[in-house]
Amino acid sequence: MEEVEFIWLNGKFVPWKEATLHFLTHSLHYGTAVFEGIRCYKTDKGPAVFRLQDHVKRLFNSAKITGMENLPFSEEQMLDATKQLIQKNNLQECYIRPLFFYGYGKMGLDTKRVKIGAGIAAWPWGAYLGEEGIKRGASATISPFKRHANQVFAQAKVSGIYTNSTLAKMYALNRGFDEAIMLDSQGMVSECTGENIFLVSDGKLFTPDENNILLGITRDSIMQLAKDEGYQVEECEVTKETLFKADECFITGTAAEITPIVEVDGKAIGSGKPGAVTKKMQKDYDDVVHGGLSKWDKWLDFVR
Ligand SMILES: Cc1ncc(COP(=O)(O)O)c(C=O)c1O
Structure with missing residues (x-):
């Protein structure tokens, strides 16, 4: 570091x-x-x-x-x-x-x-999942470690809870994947170890609803930016099947920013390459955080 x-x-x-x-x-x-x-x-x-x-x-x-x-x-x-x-x-x-x-x-x-x-x-901390991850996309595995079932804690960033994320992350890395997708106690797709997850199907965005995820600030930003671009965004229960059938998948987080997930457990998601909607959202996010879209300057706290 x-x-x-x-x-x-x-x-x-x-x-x-x-x-x-x-x-x-x-x-x-x-x-x-x-x-x-x-x-x-x-x-x-x-x-x-x-x-x-x-x-x-x-x-x-x-x-x-x-x-x-x-x-x-x-x-x-x-x-x-x-x-x-x-x-x-x-x-x-x-x-x-x-x-x-x-x-x-x-x-x-x-x-x-x-x-x-x-x-x-x-x-200074560069791309969390590497520059290659951002450009070409990252791989993920479905983790056997479930998202913490305690809903109260799902909304809090408490250090002890991250043992779970660490176990899931290491499970993924030790098997050659970049990230782990965690399911909730009902077997629904929840989130990754430090990122929320989005799917794109038929040009519409889907993301797991707020029941058992950390309400990511990047997730909220992407939902607002996507709606502003005219995309429909739905917060709902997401099954593993919906994930495997999706045209595109990307994950969002302060550290990982917008990283495409192009492969899950060896199966390509969509074309196996970052999709058009993912790229559009990456570009919008990158523009916004660097002050390139003045409409969203309300999200920027200038230091000087
Ligand atoms: C478990 C988990 N989910 C999602 C996120 C994404 O949240 P944010 O976009 O606010 O960084 C994070 C990162 O803080 C996280 O630790």
């Missing part, structure tokens, strides 16, 4: 290598941290964070859902700290990772009176 100069930790900008925590940090033992993944892009008007307010809102909602109370910083302070961090590190494009955690001082599962800490890191 590419290191930069500073990390924001508990209200202070500290040198990257000094942003360390005690071994008995509560969240390290019990998986109780909540976090976000955000991206900042280069635009003509300087670096801009994509949908920063929505990400910070989701971070605070994740804390609420998991009962993490009395956070030491407000939404406004987290927004400001994020932008200052990008400036201080002189970054044009980066990935941003804010996180609230239960700190050092008390062990056991009772989180009352455990001190809450906060940090934000930002660093």
